[in-house]
Amino acid sequence: MNNKLVALALLAALAAAAVAASSCGDRPEAWSQPASVEVTFGLTRAVAVVDAPADRVVLLVPGTGQSLRIDAVPVGRNILTVVASPKREKLFVLSAGHRAKIGDDEADEKPSLTVIEPGVPAQRYVLASLTDPLAGLAIDPIEERWAIMYAATGPNQAFVQNPNELVFLDVSQPPETATLRAHTLHSFGGRPARLTFTPTLGLPGGDRRLLIVESDQDLSILDLADPDNEISVPLTSGNDNRRLAPAAVVVDDGDPARVDDARIGVRLQNDPSVITLTLEPEPGTIGFRPTVNLTDVGGIPTDIAFVRTDGGLRLAALVPPRSEAVLVDPVTSLTTHVALPARYASLSLVTDSAGGGAGAPVDVALLWNGGAATDGVAFWELGQTAGRPYRSIETIGVVSAIAAVLPVPQHPALRVLQTASAKEFYVLDLQTRTAAPLVTSTAAIALSMSPVGDQVWTFAPSGTNVAATGILDTHPRSLIIERPVRHVFEVANDDGRFAMIVHGGGNGGVTIYDADTLDDDTRRLYSSVLTGGPYQ
Amino acid sequence: MRRQRQRHLVALAIATLSIPAPAAAQMIERAATKPRAETWQAAAGLRTMLVRSAGYDPFAGNDALIQLSLGIERVVVRNGAFVFAGGIGGDYGQTSSRARGASTQLHAGRISLIAEGRYQPWERGYGFVRFAPGWLGMSATLTDGSAPTTAALQDTFGMLSADISAGAAARVSPAPDPVAAWITLEGGYSWAGSHHLLLAPGAAPRDQAKLAPLDLGTIDPRGAFFRLALAITY
Numbered sequence: 074m075n076n077k078l079v080a081l082a083l084l085a086a087l088a089a090a091a092v093a094a095s096s097c098g099d100r101p102e103a104w105s106q107p108a109s110v111e112v113t114f115g116l117t118r119a120v121a122v123v124d125a126p127a128d129r130v131v132l133l134v135p136g137t138g139q140s141l142r143i144d145a146v147p148v149g150r151n152i153l154t155v156v157a158s159p160k161r162e163k164l165f166v167l168s169a170g171h172r173a174k175i176g177d178d179e180a181d182e183k184p185s186l187t188v189i190e191p192g193v194p195a196q197r198y199v200l201a202s203l204t205d206p207l208a209g210l211a212i213d214p215i216e217e218r219w220a221i222m223y224a225a226t227g228p229n230q231a232f233v234q235n236p237n238e239l240v241f242l243d244v245s246q247p248p249e250t251a252t253l254r255a256h257t258l259h260s261f262g263g264r265p266a267r268l269t270f271t272p273t274l275g276l277p278g279g280d281r282r283l284l285i286v287e288s289d290q291d292l293s294i295l296d297l298a299d300p301d302n303e304i305s306v307p308l309t310s311g312n313d314n315r316r317l318a319p320a321a322v323v324v325d326d327g328d329p330a331r332v333d334d335a336r337i338g339v340r341l342q343n344d345p346s347v348i349t350l351t352l353e354p355e356p357g358t359i360g361f362r363p364t365v366n367l368t369d370v371g372g373i374p375t376d377i378a379f380v381r382t383d384g385g386l387r388l389a390a391l392v393p394p395r396s397e398a399v400l401v402d403p404v405t406s407l408t409t410h411v412a413l414p415a416r417y418a419s420l421s422l423v424t425d426s427a428g429g430g431a432g433a434p435v436d437v438a439l440l441w442n443g444g445a446a447t448d449g450v451a452f453w454e455l456g457q458t459a460g461r462p463y464r465s466i467e468t469i470g471v472v473s474a475i476a477a478v479l480p481v482p483q484h485p486a487l488r489v490l491q492t493a494s495a496k497e498f499y500v501l502d503l504q505t506r507t508a509a510p511l512v513t514s515t516a517a518i519a520l521s522m523s524p525v526g527d528q529v530w531t532f533a534p535s536g537t538n539v540a541a542t543g544i545l546d547t548h549p550r551s552l553i554i555e556r557p558v559r560h561v562f563e564v565a566n567d568d569g570r571f572a573m574i575v576h577g578g579g580n581g582g583v584t585i586y587d588a589d590t591l592d593d594d595t596r597r598l599y600s601s602v603l604t605g606g607p608y609q
Numbered sequence: 610m611r612r613q614r615q616r617h618l619v620a621l622a623i624a625t626l627s628i629p630a631p632a633a634a635q636m637i638e639r640a641a642t643k644p645r646a647e648t649w650q651a652a653a654g655l656r657t658m659l660v661r662s663a664g665y666d667p668f669a670g671n672d673a674l675i676q677l678s679l680g681i682e683r684v685v686v687r688n689g690a691f692v693f694a695g696g697i698g699g700d701y702g703q704t705s706s707r708a709r710g711a712s713t714q715l716h717a718g719r720i721s722l723i724a725e726g727r728y729q730p731w732e733r734g735y736g737f738v739r740f741a742p743g744w745l746g747m748s749a750t751l752t753d754g755s756a757p758t759t760a761a762l763q764d765t766f767g768m769l770s771a772d773i774s775a776g777a778a779a780r781v782s783p784a785p786d787p788v789a790a791w792i793t794l795e796g797g798y799s800w801a802g803s804h805h806l807l808l809a810p811g812a813a814p815r816d817q818a819k820l821a822p823l824d825l826g827t828i829d830p831r832g833a834f835f836r837l838a839l840a841i842t843y
Contacts, residue, residue: 098661098672105670108709127709141821555757579754580709599821600756600810604709606663606826 101608103127108603110581114157114164115562117524119144119191120573121164122581125152127608130166132191135564135571139585139597146195147609149185153206154225159214161524164189165244167222169206186210186220188244191566198248200240202255205231207240211268218245219297221284223265236264239286241300256295259305263288263316270297271324274335276352278360285324285337290316292339292350294363302359310344310367318342325379325386336403337363338388340377345369347377347390349403368406370399375418380436382455384409389455393418393444398453414468415448417441421478426486426503427452439503440466441475441490450475450490452506471499471508481544482526489529489544491520498531500547509547514538523563523588525570530561532574539574541591553593556582563588580604647789647842650682654838656700658799664806664828667708668715668749676702678836682723692727698741711753717830719745719770733780737795738773745770745801745830751808751823760811762823770801770831778840791840801830 106126114121120133128151132144149168156165166189170182184200184207200222208225222240224231237258243251258265269285276283284300286293296302308317320342327334332354339348347370350363374390380400381387387400387409393416400409417440428437435456443449449471457465473492478501481487490499490508496516499508513531515538521530523544531549532539535557542549552574559577563570570589576582580601587595656678665672682696700719707713721743729735746767756762774797782790807822 098659100666100670100672104666104706104708106709143824556755576755579756580711582755582757594819597819597821598757598810599823600762601709601711601751601753601823602755604667604711604751604753605824606666608666 101606103608104606108580110559110575110577110603112155113560113575114155115161115521115560115564115573116157116164116191117161117564118566119564120560120562120575120583121157121189121191122575122603123152123155123166124603127603128152128168129609130155130164130187130189131603132189133573133583133602134191134566135573135585136566136568139571139587139595141583141585141597141599141602143602143605144191145605145607146187146189148187148189148195149197150182150609151206153208154210156210156212158212158217160217162190163217165210165212165220167206167208167210169208172204186222186242186244196244196248198242198244198251200242200253202253203240205234207238209265211270213270213297215270215272215282216245218243219270219284220244221268223268226264236260237288239265239295239300254300256300256303258286258288258293259303260288260293261291261305261307263290267319267321269322269324272326274324274326274352275329275332276335276361277332277354283324285322287319287322287339289318292319292322292337294337294350294352296359304359304363306350306363306365308339308341308348310346315343317344317346317348321377323377323379323388327386336379336386336388338377338379338403340374340390342373345372345374345392347374347388347399347401349388349401349406351403366403366406368401368408370401370408371395371397371410374399375442376420378420378422378438380422380438380455381434383435383457387455389420389438391417391420391440398440411453411465413440414451414466415440415443415445417443417448417451419478420453423452423488423503427506428454439478439488441478442493443474446474446494447472448474450478450501450508467506469501469506469508471501471510473497473499475499479520479522479529481522481529482524484526484544487526487544489520489522495519498529500529500542500544511542511547511549519561521561521563524565525563528563528588530563530572532558532561534559535577539572541572541588550591552584552586552591553596554584555598556584648684650680650684650694650696650791650840650842652678652680652682652793652838652840654678654793654836656702656834656836658830658834659832660828660830661832662827662829664804664826665715665830667706667751667825668713669704669706672832674702674704674715674717674830676700676717676719678838680723680838682725690729692729692735694723694725694727696723696725697721698723698743708751711751713752714748714750716748717745718747719743721770721772732784734778736775736777737793738775739795739797741772741774743770743772744768747804747828747830749806749808749825749828751825756810757820758810758812762808762810764806764808764822766804768802768804768830770799772799772834773797774834774836776836787843789842791842793838793840794836795838796833796835799831799834803827803829 112123134142151169154167166187173181207222209223213219237260241254267287282297284295323338337350355362372392419442438453440451476493477491479489488501556576560575572586574584680698682694686693721741727737752761776795778793806825809822
């Protein structure tokens with residue numbers, strides 16, 4: 074009997090060992106995390122889905138026959154910010170990393186910036202000199218050379234942070250040689266809110282590019298080639314001690330033959346004034362100093378632009394409460410008030426197509442975003458402002474308030490007008506000044522422009538309606554969609570041109586159409602595109 | 610007189626009981642208590658296999674695949690303490706999990722031929738080695754809201770497999786019974802081929818060309834295993 078008990082005990086022990094061994098080998102934690110296509114970017118050659126719970130970016134690369142290659146690109150842990158490059162060829166992913174404490178099962182990881190470009194191995198820049206993450210990220214939109222990190226507001230910030238510290242990273246250098254350069258702005262108490270990269274400007278001391286940093290109460294101008302060359306301008310009212318908060322800046326290089334007439338225009342959030350800063354020569358390291366002019370335009374402007382008029386260069390400001398535009402002479406600060414037929418809040422220069430073409434002496438502006446449903450759009454001829462400015466406005470018969478004006482690639486004379494009601498949209502021909510309406514059966518539509526510029530994609534988010542409308546013939550063609558739509562992108566690569574309809578719900582799906590033929594029979598549907606590994 | 614005769618009978622009886630039995634009778638009695646040489650064995654138990662393959666991760670929170678095992682064997686050759694038996698066996702199990710929020714299931718069934726060699730130096734225990742080639746059939750399903758139809762995405766496949774294992778058995782029933790119960794424990798390695806998981810959405814044949822399968826990579830359903838079973842022999 075004792076032998077039997079011993080045998081049973083031995084068997085039980087072996088069984089327990091077997092069960093214990095079987096419990097080893099857990100799968101990666103990411104398998105247990107939910108997935109979502111909510112944060113998705115349409116790049117030129119692929120669609121990029123940010124899979125934050127798995128610390129990766131999933132590239133959906135379409136191919137011949139509407140095939141799909143799914144590339145999972147690992148990025149640094151704890152994604153903070155993701156920004157697509159302005160040319161939409163790259164994705165910049167800023168990660169906080171992980172600071173391992175004693176006994177931590179997870180390895181220590183420094184903050185990092187991962188640059189992802191479809192078809193090219195990803196580059197990861199380890200930000201070794203940073204301990205705490207900087208969540209703000211700005212990418213140079215012109216050369217895509219500079220990535221600038223700065224402290225962002227929001228939760229999970231560092232115990233102590235320097236809000237005026239900018240960290241420059243030259244991403245044209247490989248990760249092995251790229252170094253971080255930190256610069257603290259000469260702050261007057263504000264913290265950076267927006268960064269603007271200028272094109273190359275003719276400045277005293279040589280052509281160069283500038284970085285303009287708007288804080289909530291001042292403006293800083295930095296030489297991009299040497300950020301230590303900085304000028305900070307406190308923004309104060311001339312009448313009281315209020316701090317003026319900038320809302321946006323515009324830049325003009327002036328006469329290309331001169332180096333003393335580059336200007337920066339500033340509109341303000343909390344004052345009915347605009348500011349012009351003329352960058353004039355001054356001996357010193359940076360070679361220039363800004364001359365500041367503050368001009369009252371009668372109301373808080375909603376948009377500004379440097380324009381060329383028959384009277385010379387002016388800073389145009391739209392003042393919707395007064396239904397007027399104000400032209401400010403940046404030299405004399407004299408103003409010309411132009412009455413507008415509606416409370417237009419936005420303007421775009423369309424001189425290339427609606428005016429005298431590139432290099433024309435006077436500009437033509439498109440006014441939009443009026444307050445009423447019948448305001449539509451208007452052309453503003455800036456060659457008639459000196460004599461009879463009231464004759465310079467021509468309205469177009471668009472019977473909806475325009476919320477956005479989308480440029481059409483490769484068709485500079487066309488614009489797509491997105492309406493505020495989102496029940497229709499228009500294709501605007503700048504040369505004939507006609508607007509072709511396209512009406513949708515549902516409201517709250519979203520638009521996505523083809524990078525080739527031959528069609529505009531219309532869809533209802535969370536609905537199952539997608540249509541492609543030819544830009545030239547305004548002929549709509551609908552697609553067959555089985556699942557609710559979250560995003561629509563058009564992607565072009567060596568294998569062709571594809572419409573990528575991204576579906577929300579579950580682990581994300583995508584329907585791929587040949588964007589040239591839009592043939593229903595050759596479309597392919599992919600399910601659960603975020604499910605597959607590998608995971609870190 | 611009668612009382613004296615009774616004493617003699619009691620004494621005879623005691624003497625009879627106390628007299629040793631003849632040698633031949635002893636041999637017959639021992640042969641009757643030796644366990645019968647059982648020919649058939651039926652077993653049922655639990656089999657736990659460790660599947661280290663990354664392709665298994667969508668379907669389970671860890672590497673364990675637990676299956677119900679059934680088997681039946683017949684002794685073919687007996688030579689002293691050495692026994693060779695053959696038979697058939699089957700294992701079936703399923704595991705379910707969530708893969709990034711999608712519900713998943715994996716079914717694994719295996720049928721095999723068993724070739725087993727035993728060494729039984731004691732009446733109450735023996736050791737054995739076993740080789741069991743067979744066919745492994747599996748079915749992987751995933752149900753996700755992004756699928757174009759309400760049907761689950763599925764991949765059903767099969768492959769050759771083979772187990773090689775060693776173990777021990779302990780008899781837990783009384784020795785004289787003609788039907789004996791045993792506890793067996795074995796460990797070994799289970800080999801099977803690889804399979805590239807392509808889970809296809811359910812749809813009519815005319816629509817299949819439009820529906821791409823979900824690629825979950827390669828699953829290698831092989832690894833070490835343990836089996837704990839109760840066997841009945843007769």
